[in-house]
Amino acid sequence: xxxxxxxxxxxxxxxxxxxxxxxxxxxxxxxxxxxxxxxxxxxxxxxxxxxxxxxxxxxxxxxxxxxxxxxxxxxxxxxxxxxxxxxxxxxxxxxxxxxxxxxxxxxxxxxxxxxxxxxxxxxxxxxxxxxxxxxxxxxxxxxxxxxxxxxxxxxxxxxxxxxxxxxxxxxxxxxxxxxxxxxxxxxxx
Numbered sequence: 001x002x003x004x005x006x007x008x009x010x011x012x013x014x015x016x017x018x019x020x021x022x023x024x025x026x027x028x029x030x031x032x033x034x035x036x037x038x039x040x041x042x043x044x045x046x047x048x049x050x051x052x053x054x055x056x057x058x059x060x061x062x063x064x065x066x067x068x069x070x071x072x073x074x075x076x077x078x079x080x081x082x083x084x085x086x087x088x089x090x091x092x093x094x095x096x097x098x099x100x101x102x103x104x105x106x107x108x109x110x111x112x113x114x115x116x117x118x119x120x121x122x123x124x125x126x127x128x129x130x131x132x133x134x135x136x137x138x139x140x141x142x143x144x145x146x147x148x149x150x151x152x153x154x155x156x157x158x159x160x161x162x163x164x165x166x167x168x169x170x171x172x173x174x175x176x177x178x179x180x181x182x183x184x185x186x187x188x189x
Contacts, residue, residue, distance in 0.1 A: 050088060053100055053113040054171045057082045057185050060132055066112040070105050078106055083185045085169045088115065116166050120144075120174070123164045127173060127187040129153045139186045142167060144178040153182065161187075 058064045065079035073094070080086055080102065090101040091110075098110035131137040138152035146168040153159070153175075163174040164184075171184040 050090075051115045052117065052166060053086050053088045053102070053108070054116045054166060054184075055080050055082050055084055055086065055108070055113050056171065058112070060130065060188065062132055062185055066108055068102065068106045068108055069099070070107070076106065078103075080108060080112075083170060083183075085116070085166055085171075086113075088113075114171075116164075116171065118166045120163045120165045123161055123173065125161045125189050126158055127161050127175075127182075127189050128158045129155050129182070129186055130188045131155055131186055139182055141175075141179065142172065142181040142183070144174075144181060146181075149179050151179070161189075 064082045068076050068078045070076050086102050088100040092099055099107040100113055102108050129139045137155055141149045141151045143149055159175040161173045172181040174181050
């Protein structure tokens, strides 16, 4: 019999693309997500999945962005800014990694996004107030409707956390009553 040529490996390992330099503003750090995911298989699309995603701050860097991938699993020059919400249009799993579709031909790895609701969800933990680069700033509290209460928390104070929900497009945590909500970007767990 004639020798058989081995199958060619068609898996593509995307490499992060360096962001273009903005000459007017110092570029923000970039989180690029998973590498080595291969092609996103459209057959694995979970039709009908919609929801609100919260893209949390990575570490303590409020200026961080998450790089999006295209349908082929390649990094694009499009980003989602952290501490924002975005609509999920679909989801899929590739090589055990979940992705959410946030725009036509644009996907975010699930490890950088949390599916949320504007309904309050129980949450237990202890958080400390933190405002990066401003050691003497106090943190203003919101009520459940997103209005400032006129009450402030001293930076570095620790509090029990009882619930979380999206308020005005930002993930917030309830530290006590319905008049004691704090945006996630000002808390460290």
